[in-house]
Amino acid sequence: MPSSDKPTRKLAAIMFTDIAGYTEQMSKDEDKAFALIKKKRELLLPLVEKYEGKLIKEIGDGTLTSYFKADNAIDCASTFQSKTDTDLNVRAGIHTGEVIVDKEDVFGDVVNVASRLESIAVPGSIFVSKETIDKLEMSDKVNLISLGMQSLKGVGRLIEVYAIKDESIVVPNPDDYTENKIDVHSDDEVPSIAIIPFKNKGAEEDVFYAYGISADLITDCSSAGLIRVSGLSDIEKLDYTNLDNTELSQKLFVRYISQGMLWKMGDMFQLSIELYDTKDKKVVWSDRWQEKWDNLPTIKMKLSDGLLKALDTFSKSEKTVETTNTEAYELYLKAKYMFSNSRDMDNVRGLLKKAIALDNNLIIAKNLLGLSYRVMNNSSKAEKIFSSNLIEAENTGNLLCMGMALGNLGAISEKKGEYTKALDYFTRALESHKKDDDKNGIAKAYCSIGFIIWKRFNKREKGIEYLNNSLKIFEELGDKNLSAMTMSYFATIYNDMGDLDKALVYNKRGLELSKIIGDKYSILNLSRVRAYYYDKIGAFNKALDSALCVIE
Structure with missing residues (x-):
């Protein structure tokens, strides 16, 4: 006992x-x-x-x-x-x-x-x-x-x-x-934010603290309802350390920019946070404070709580600290940084297994462990881990981790050609995200379901229904990247159905969005497909123009 x-x-x-x-x-x-x-x-x-x-x-x-x-x-x-x-x-x-x-x-x-x-x-x-x-x-x-x-x-x-x-x-x-009162987001527009990775002001070997906390902060805020949060991969494409708030806002298509600093000094952390509103051109929230090393697992939760409150966005499910074991959380953060920056999966897994040994309830470490096998195409090992994680998340009512496990299991099953199984996982993920009011997760689940129904089961009308639900949410969130991707799916479906007029409409909308966000790969792909459509209907000059865009 x-x-x-x-x-x-x-x-x-x-x-x-x-x-x-x-x-x-x-x-x-x-x-x-x-x-x-x-x-x-x-x-x-x-x-x-x-x-x-x-x-x-x-x-x-x-x-x-x-x-x-x-x-x-x-x-x-x-x-x-x-x-x-x-x-x-x-x-x-x-x-x-x-x-x-x-x-x-x-x-x-x-x-x-x-x-x-x-x-x-x-x-x-x-x-x-x-x-x-x-x-x-x-x-x-x-x-x-x-x-x-x-x-x-x-x-x-x-x-x-x-x-x-x-x-x-x-x-x-x-x-x-009124001196310390915060003016929370009150406009009708959906709040949008880029959480720039915190600056590490301490020793070089301590960089994993700032990076890992920032990455998890993005994940937490992304799943908190009607809010659009720039993905870490999009932020890392930029030289963000040399861009000011206005430039970051323009390149990432967001209104709010969050930046901060973390400095480990002995057994203490010095922290700072600033939330800037580029529309009203003012600092909404800023603070500096200290945390004991023992409080490391609570830092991310405090930051996400503050940012979401300032943006008048609230998660439907109550968030709790992942662990009370600081050493386990530190090992997880090290693994998170190594996973993203070195891809040395043997060391990543070694750190994660040590973290889990210290706290077997640290499910975020278990999910990352599963992902470390999935990205290296070890589907059987990844599937076993995510299946176990799913049971644990269901037992504890952890909707965020439940959605993560189901989404990964769906992707693994789809890659293995087990489409009925994949559809079941994505459908369950959709229900989990709905319970959590995770708009981003809901839209992605709709998109995954629609893609499988259309592409794998050849049920185009039903696929269009799910993809429409997905597109509505992506547009409501103002997510231009995923809106453009979904429109390219529509263009392909309508082409398959022989409705080239609709195919061209969606292709054009997707191409316009891709040009706005500067996604060269999508521009190339959509222009190539557009040339094919025009050639098919005999509009050869337009087909040539689109083909020249591909060459350029």
Whole structure:
């Protein structure tokens, strides 16, 4: 049996309180200051017990308490503040999320955010996060005043903050909280962003930290609903270190540019993030902060949470930290960097197997292990790994990894000529992406299904139906690359059906998009096909023009 001393993860509401002006009072009159702590304890501790909370620790004039129901945390804080007076000026902050419970203590980002909420609260008030409000069972009975999306400087977090509004509680003036308030994306257009790989400011051998976190950050944000995120491969085609935000925006067809820095110094990381809006020409969010080496697995989740909040985009499924084992995550990041930059698959697999040995639940490492075999055409080994990963993802409800496993299994089956099996995998991937509201994943699954139905089963009308669904989403997302690819499929289908007029229409649309994005391979291929279409209908001069484009 596992040891009861082993740290566990639990959902909890964390409340921090402290006495405003306590340090100054202590320097003036120690007896009076101590009397305030005693008075606070006499009021608060019985209420913590009444509302099924737990006193974790007292730090000077501050207290840290935890509750497994957000309603209880707010009821406790509200009742407590209603009993305080002008002598006892207490601030309270509440944040809710997954905490690490180790013996009698709690740790994690939730604790840090609750502490920061308390620090920006006015005496006599209660500040709570949206994450806490979302967990309330009786939210309609709580009166709130919004302070907007606040950048908690020095911790790299964006939190939508509210204050409890009650006649017995001090209510802050929202106008006093504009300095660090973030203007989130509010236009009708679908938000689009390029997440430029973080600069490594440390030693050369530490470059894998910045690269791996950036790559996973792109994956996380890409699957978060109605948002378009530039792929890492598209970014790496550019000399991005020598391009400014406007140039990056123009070349990648995005509105927002995210850039950052990571510097490992001993057992600490120095980090910075900047999100720039090229349309309004302003910095939306920027911050600098430090993280302990032990917090490495949480960095990517904090960054994706902040970027998605700033872009007013929210993942349907709740994201959790992949592992609490920092050494395992570090090995995974090393493997991720090596996979993309050296293709030394033996070393990649060695690192991944070590990571998995340290944490057998690190499914992102297992997916990368499967991919390392797939790219080297070892389909049987890759299929075995992804099949196992799929079962694990289904058991844990990890929709992102479920979709990844199903997509890879579909591609493997298609390559092996097992088209019925491939169609089943892609159809299941579609359902998984729909549950997660992953628009990008949904569109790609529709495209894969449509391609197989048309190309492998010769059901053109049905294939067109799925490809139409795919194209609508790609166009909604503003994804010109995949829109052009899908249009080339349509052109080929209509040519097969003998409808050359429609084939030429889709060919032209695909060619125009390919020219806009500068995809020379697609321009070449579509021009070649266009020459064939014109030749087929006897438009020889137009066929010649298209053929000359191919030669050029």
